[in-house]
Structure formats: C-alpha cells, structure tokens
Amino acid sequence: MNEKILVIDDDESIRQSLSNFLRRSGYNVLLAENGKTGLEILNKQTPDLIISDIKMPELSGIDVLRKSKEIDPFIKIILITAHDDVQITIEAMQYGAYDYFEKPLDIVKLRIAIQRALESKSLSERLVSFVEEETEEFQLEKKIIGKSPLMKVIYKIIGQVSNNRVTIFITGESGTGKELIAKTIHYSGITKIHPFVAVNCSAIPETLLESELFGHEKGAFTGADRLKKGKFELAGEGTIFLDEISEMSPSLQAKLLRVLQEKEFERVGGEFNIHMKARIIAATNKNIEQLVNEGKFREDLFYRLNVVSIKLPPLRERKEDIPLLVNYFLTKINKELHKNISKIPDDVLTMLINYDWIGNVRELENVLTQAVVLSSDDVLNKENILLRKPQTGEQKEKEVQFITLAENEKNHIKKVLNAVQWDKNKAHKILGISLPTLYSKIETYKLSPFEEKA
Numbered sequence: 020m021n022e023k024i025l026v027i028d029d030d031e032s033i034r035q036s037l038s039n040f041l042r043r044s045g046y047n048v049l050l051a052e053n054g055k056t057g058l059e060i061l062n063k064q065t066p067d068l069i070i071s072d073i074k075m076p077e078l079s080g081i082d083v084l085r086k087s088k089e090i091d092p093f094i095k096i097i098l099i100t101a102h103d104d105v106q107i108t109i110e111a112m113q114y115g116a117y118d119y120f121e122k123p124l125d126i127v128k129l130r131i132a133i134q135r136a137l138e139s140k141s142l143s144e145r146l147v148s149f150v151e152e153e154t155e156e157f158q159l160e161k162k163i164i165g166k167s168p169l170m171k172v173i174y175k176i177i178g179q180v181s182n183n184r185v186t187i188f189i190t191g192e193s194g195t196g197k198e199l200i201a202k203t204i205h206y207s208g209i210t211k212i213h214p215f216v217a218v219n220c221s222a223i224p225e226t227l228l229e230s231e232l233f234g235h236e237k238g239a240f241t242g243a244d245r246l247k248k249g250k251f252e253l254a255g256e257g258t259i260f261l262d263e264i265s266e267m268s269p270s271l272q273a274k275l276l277r278v279l280q281e282k283e284f285e286r287v288g289g290e291f292n293i294h295m296k297a298r299i300i301a302a303t304n305k306n307i308e309q310l311v312n313e314g315k316f317r318e319d320l321f322y323r324l325n326v327v328s329i330k331l332p333p334l335r336e337r338k339e340d341i342p343l344l345v346n347y348f349l350t351k352i353n354k355e356l357h358k359n360i361s362k363i364p365d366d367v368l369t370m371l372i373n374y375d376w377i378g379n380v381r382e383l384e385n386v387l388t389q390a391v392v393l394s395s396d397d398v399l400n401k402e403n404i405l406l407r408k409p410q411t412g413e414q415k416e417k418e419v420q421f422i423t424l425a426e427n428e429k430n431h432i433k434k435v436l437n438a439v440q441w442d443k444n445k446a447h448k449i450l451g452i453s454l455p456t457l458y459s460k461i462e463t464y465k466l467s468p469f470e471e472k473a
C-alpha cells in the first residue's frame with residue numbers, strides 16, 4: 020500500500036511541484052492550500068506524513084504541527100520555510116517536527132528525510148512527546164550565532180533534548196561554545212525554571228571537589244564548620260553542567276558513576292541518601308574516547324554520560340559563520356565599550372575568514388574586543404587585529420604541495436562562497452574576478468551550496 024503524504028502550502032507552484040515529485044516517487048498525495056484545510060484532511064484521511072510550509076496566513080506551520088500532534092501524536096511532519104531561523108528550527112524540533120528544510124528545497128535530502136520519516140513512523144509512539152506549556156521568551160538568535168549546516172545539526176539536537184532530562188555529553192575544542200550550548204538546552208525546555216549550576220572539574224582541587232559536588236555535613240572534616248549543600252543538591256530539578264569532566268580523579272569518577280546508576284547521593288559525612296533530580300550535562304575539550312582507551316577515563320562512566328552526544332565543530336570548519344559572528348560581536352562590543360566600529364573592509368573580513376582560530380569563537384571575540392579598543396575611527400582596521408600567529412604556517416605549505424592548482428582554486432572559491440553564504444556579488448569582489456568569471460568557475464568546478472554526504 021502506498022503511503023499518503025499531505026502537502027500544506029499556500030503557494031500553488033510549490034504545492035504542484037512537490038505533488039509531482041512525490042507522485043513520481045510513488046506516494047499518494049493530498050493537497051491543502053492552508054493549515055485549516057490541512058487539519059480537516061488530517062482528520063478524515065489519516066495521512067502518514069505531512070509536509071507543511073511554516074509561513075502561511077492564519078495557521079502557521081508551527082500551529083499546524085502542534086494541532087496535528089493533538090489529532091495524531093504519531094504523525095511525522097516535515098516543515099519547510101523560506102527563512103533561515105535558529106529559533107524556529109529549535110521550536111519546530113521541540114514540538115516534535117521530524118525535520119526542517121529551507122527553500123529552495125534540496126530534493127535529494129528531502130527524499131531521504133521522507134523515507135526515514137515513514138520508516139520510523141511505527142517507532143514514533145515511544146519517541147513523540149508533547150509540550151503543553153508555552154516556552155518562556157528566550158532569544159536564542161541573540162545567543163548562539165551560526166547558520167552553517169554543522170550548527171543546524173546542533174540546533175536540531177537542542178530541540179530534541181530540551182524537553183526531556185537525558186544525560187548529554189558535549190565535546191569540542193576550547194571556546195567552541197560548549198557551555199553556551201549547555202545553557203541553551205537548559206533555558207529552552209522543561210528545566211528552565213530551575214537552576215543551572217556549572218562546575219569546572221579542573222578548577223577545583225580534587226580534595227574539595229567531592230564536597231563541592233555533593234555537599235558536606237557539619238563536622239565532616241576539619242574546617243567543615245557548617246552544613247554545606249553541594250552543586251547536585253543546589254541544581255534541584257535543573258541542570259548540573261560538569262565542565263572539563265575528563266579532569267575528574269578516578270575515585271570521584273567511581274562516585275559519580277554510582278550517583279548516575281542509583282540516582283542518589285550522600286553529602287560527605289552524611290548518613291542519608293538524597294535523590295538526584297538534576298539533568299547532567301558533561302563536557303570536555305579533550306579526546307575522551309582516547310582517554311577511555313588509555314584507561315584514564317572510566318569506560319562505564321563515559322557510556323552513562325554519553326546518552327546523547329553533541330560534537331561542536333571548531334570554527335575553522337564552519338567558516339561561513341565567521342562574518343555573522345564578526346557582526347554579532349562588533350555590535351555587542353560597540354555597545355559595551357561605547358564605540359561605533361561599523362565598517363569592515365573586505366580584506367579584513369577575508370583575513371578573519373582565512374585564519375584558523377585555534378581558540379575558536381572565544382578567540383574571535385577577544386581579537387575583536389582588542390581591535391575595537393585600539394580603533395580610533397569607525398573602521399575595523401587591519402593593523403588593530405592582532406592574530407596569534409602568521410597565517411601561512413609550514414604545515415599549510417606542505418599540504419598545498421600535494422594538490423593541483425585547479426584543486427586549490429576550486430577549494431578557495433568554495434571557501435569564499437561559503438563564507439559569504441553564496442552571495443556571488445560579494446564573492447566575486449573578494450576573489451578579484453568578474454561576476455561572469457565566477458559563474459563560469461562555479462560551472463566548471465561543479466560547485467554547489469549543498470554538500471552531498473556519501
């Protein structure tokens with residue numbers, strides 16, 4: 020039996036082209052020009068999957084998503100939109116959207132998503148969760164900046180985990196935003212009315228960490244002159260963020276494992292167990308798998324913590340986010356320092372894009388702060404941008420020797436196009452070639468804004 024897919028879009032041309040594509044792929048198609056009609060069809064004809072536009076008059080795609088889930092909690096919904104919006108992506112995933120696509124639609128990716136959505140329909144009964152309460156206004160787009168495909172994957176995971184309490188392990192180099200992501204998860208979902216408590220496991224001496232985490236009773240040890248609640252207790256039903264977890268001593272790793280297994284802990288010197296209600300988010304900038312292999316981090320603890328894993332990409336792997344981050348930080352820093360640096364020369368932006376940012380977003384923010392402090396006019400001047408090391412290292416030269424000139428050109432054009440989000444008018448100027456030449460190079464090298472994964 021062919022599966023039924025309901026397409027809801029107020030744009031007739033999109034409805035028709037989606038309908039043709041779906042029929043050609045062997046599905047039965049139902050069409051609705053607005054959310055209200057779509058919901059009526061859902062009631063009467065029980066489709067297996069809905070593909071809905073987000074921006075529609077009266078009922079939006081998010082409204083359709085929420086109401087459809089009330090009618091059929093196990094329906095799969097793929098949302099499409101013309102606008103790239105972090106908040107909407109997270110909201111859509113929170114309300115249980117199966118996936119989220121931007122126009123123009125990438126048909127190959129859409130086809131795969133449809134197949135997967137239909138395959139997982141029978142499993143979804145266990146996965147779908149309702150969100151009854153309105154989420155407090157939390158302006159995510161002001162906090163996490165980035166529209167690269169790698170960051171979009173992260174936003175989807177945030178949406179999927181913010182309304183449950185699964186344990187999360189975040190890895191990523193220093194300054195990639197691990198704490199920021201942990202806070203965003205906390206403040207986007209059911210934990211947001213409870214405390215967010217962060218502990219840096221490497222900053223606290225080993226002897227103190229246990230009482231810091233679990234608290235201590237009065238008289239538990241010399242100097243314990245009063246009862247002190249630990250971070251787990253203070254976090255209540257909120258989130259405890261264990262940063263630099265790889266630095267935890269073996270004995271404390273064993274204690275933490277027991278807490279995770281038994282969901283309870285004792286204060287140091289205490290005699291009764293306290294129920295653990297907080298969600299744990301652990302993070303490290305070390306290669307944790309390697310530490311596990313070397314026996315430096317308990318494997319059983321790692322598996323307990325790594326229920327959902329989030330790997331934050333280094334900034335150099337999402338260079339297209341650099342211009343956005345530069346704008347965001349300049350606005351923020353200008354405000355804080357009462358400055359008005361508004362002009363970013365093309366060569367300065369190119370330099371920032373090409374730099375490898377070992378310290379990631381934190382380093383970028385620091386470099387920009389320094390540049391704003393040093394600037395005396397409204398231009399972000401090159402001489403005020405103090406980078407840690409020269410751009411061309413020996414390593415880079417070695418890599419270049421092994422690729423052809425054409426490959427090098429292709430890579431460079433692609434890097435610039437990604438960095439300016441495929442704005443060809445900007446790209447041809449940065450590259451110093453004419454617009455027609457840029458088009459012909461895109462054609463020759465078969466460049467595309469969409470990376471196909473094997």
Ligand SMILES: Nc1ncnc2c1ncn2[C@@H]1O[C@H](COP(=O)(O)OP(=O)(O)OP(=O)(O)O)[C@@H](O)[C@H]1O
Nearest residue numbers: 162163164165193194195196197198199304380381
């Ligand atoms: N995508 C982003 N958008 C905006 N700001 C960001 C982003 N990622 C990181 N930042 C900012 O960069 C700084 C460093 O981020 P954060 O402390 O979360 O990194 P981290 O990975 O936890 O670092 P470390 O491993 O050193 O503890 C913070 O000021 C944070 O707000």
